[in-house]
Amino acid sequence: MSALAPSARPRRPWLRFLLRQSIIGLTRLSGALAGAAERLRWVRLRHTWLKPRPGDIYIATSPKAGTTWMQMIVHQLVTQGRADFEHINQVSPFLEQLVRDAKAEALLDGLPSPRIIKTHLPYAQLKPPRDSRILYVTRNAADSLKSLYHHHYLVEDTPLDFSRFFRVVMDLDDPWLTHLESWWPHREDPNVLHVRYEDLVQDLEGGVRRVAAFCGLPIDESRMGDILEHCGIAYMKQHTQRFDNLGPRAAALARGTFIHQGGVGQGRAMLDEAQRAELDARVDSARQRLGMRGTGP
Numbered sequence: 001m002s003a004l005a006p007s008a009r010p011r012r013p014w015l016r017f018l019l020r021q022s023i024i025g026l027t028r029l030s031g032a033l034a035g036a037a038e039r040l041r042w043v044r045l046r047h048t049w050l051k052p053r054p055g056d057i058y059i060a061t062s063p064k065a066g067t068t069w070m071q072m073i074v075h076q077l078v079t080q081g082r083a084d085f086e087h088i089n090q091v092s093p094f095l096e097q098l099v100r101d102a103k104a105e106a107l108l109d110g111l112p113s114p115r116i117i118k119t120h121l122p123y124a125q126l127k128p129p130r131d132s133r134i135l136y137v138t139r140n141a142a143d144s145l146k147s148l149y150h151h152h153y154l155v156e157d158t159p160l161d162f163s164r165f166f167r168v169v170m171d172l173d174d175p176w177l178t179h180l181e182s183w184w185p186h187r188e189d190p191n192v193l194h195v196r197y198e199d200l201v202q203d204l205e206g207g208v209r210r211v212a213a214f215c216g217l218p219i220d221e222s223r224m225g226d227i228l229e230h231c232g233i234a235y236m237k238q239h240t241q242r243f244d245n246l247g248p249r250a251a252a253l254a255r256g257t258f259i260h261q262g263g264v265g266q267g268r269a270m271l272d273e274a275q276r277a278e279l280d281a282r283v284d285s286a287r288q289r290l291g292m293r294g295t296g297p
Contacts, residue, residue, distance in 0.1 A: 042099050049098075049105035055114040056132040057215055059092070060121070062179035064147035065139035066197040067118050068243050073200075073208055073231050074116050074135070077217045081226030088243050092116035095126075114215070120175070122182035130191060133215050136183050139197035141283050142267030142276075144176050145169065149270075166275055170282075177286055184290050198264050204228060 057074055061067040071092040076083070085091045095117050098104040108115070114133075119126055128134050139147075145166070153159045160168065187194040193214040200207040205228055212219050219227070229235055236243060271279065286292075 045095075045099050045104060050095075050108055052129040052132065053113055053115060054131040055216070056129070057114050057116050058126065058128055058132055058134045059116065059118040059137065060123075060126065060128075060134050060183060061118075061137040062139075062144060062176045063120055064144050064151060065176070065179075066137045066195075066200065067120075069197075069200065069231070069236070070135055070137050070195070070211075071116060071118055072236060072243070073211060074215070074217075076227040076230050077208065077212050077215070077219065078114065078116065080220050081223040081230060083230045083239075085242065087241075092118055095119040096121065114217075120179065122179065123186050124182065128191070132191060134189075134192045135195055135211060135214075136187055136192050137195045137197060138180070140264065140267065141176050141279060142271060143197070143264060144267070145279070146267035146270050148175075162270060163272075163275075166271070170278060174282075177282065180286060181290065184292070201264050204231060 059067060059070045059074065061070070068088060071088050075085070075088070075091050089097075091111075093107060093111075096119060098107070101107065148169070149162055149165050152165060159165075186192055193211065195207065195211065205224075208227060208231065209219070211217075268276065
C-alpha cells in the first residue's frame with residue numbers, strides 16, 4: 001500500500017499525526033531516532049551492544065502479524081514448556097525499543113542462548129548475521145489491518161472510527177506492504193524460515209514442529225502438551241498482562257486486551273466494498289512486483 005501522491009494525502013495533519021502515534025513504535029525508527037543522540041544510541045545498539053551469537057533467533061514481522069504469538073512459540077520450545085516469565089519482553093526483547101533502554105547492553109548480554117529477539121525492521125536495516133535464524137512471519141493484509149486498528153482503538157483517547165482509520169492508513173506508507181517488499185525476496189535464504197500466520201491457525205502443532213526443526217530445538221515429547229497449551233490463544237488471553245505492550249494509559253482506558261481474537265478472515269469482513277477493492281488492488285500490485293505466485297500473505 002504505497003503512499004498516495006501528496007495532493008491525495010489527508011489535508012488535516014492531526015489525522016496523520018494520530019495514526020503515526022498509534023503505530024510509530026511498532027513500525028519504523030523514525031520516531032525513536034529523531035535526535036542525534038538517539039541515532040548514536042542506535043549505532044551503538046546494533047554494532048556494540050548487540051554482540052552477535054551463533055544461533056540467535058530473530059522474529060521478523062510487520063506490525064500485528066503474529067509477532068507475540070511467535071515469541072511465545074519459540075520461548076516455549078527453548079524452555080520445554082515453561083511459562084514463568086513476568087513479561088514476554090524479558091525473555092524476548094523488542095529490538096527497536098532497546099534503543100531507549102539504558103540497560104540494553106546488560107539485558108542482551110544476560111539473555112541465555114539462543115536469544116529470541118523480535119523486530120519490525122526492514123531486512124536492509126536488520127542485516128541479520130548468516131549464523132542467526134530468522135523466523136519471517138506474514139499475515140493476511142486485511143487481518144493485519146484489523147489488528148492494527150484494534151491497537152489504535154486501545155491506546156488513543158479519541159480513536160478514529162474504522163473508515164477514517166482505513167483512509168489514513170491508505171494515505172500513508174503502509175507498514176504491512178513496506179515490510180513485505182523488504183523481506184519477501186529473502187524468504188528462501190538459508191537462514192530464513194517463512195511462516196504464514198494462517199498455517200499456524202490451521203495446524204499449530206505442525207507449525208511448532210517446523211519452527212523447532214528449523215531452529216535446531218529438540219522437543220521433549222512429554223512436554224509437547226504444555227507447549228501447545230501455552231501457545232494457544234485461550235491461554236495467552238487468560239494471561240494477557242504477560243504480553244501487553246500497550247502501557248498503563250491503555251489499561252486506564254479499559255477498552256479491551258492486547259491479546260485479541262487471533263483469527264483468520266475477520267479483517268476482510270470489516271471492509272466495505274470500496275475498501276476491499278482498494279486494498280485488493282494495492283496488494284495485487286505488490287504481488288506482481290514481487291513475482292508472487294500461489295499462496296502468499
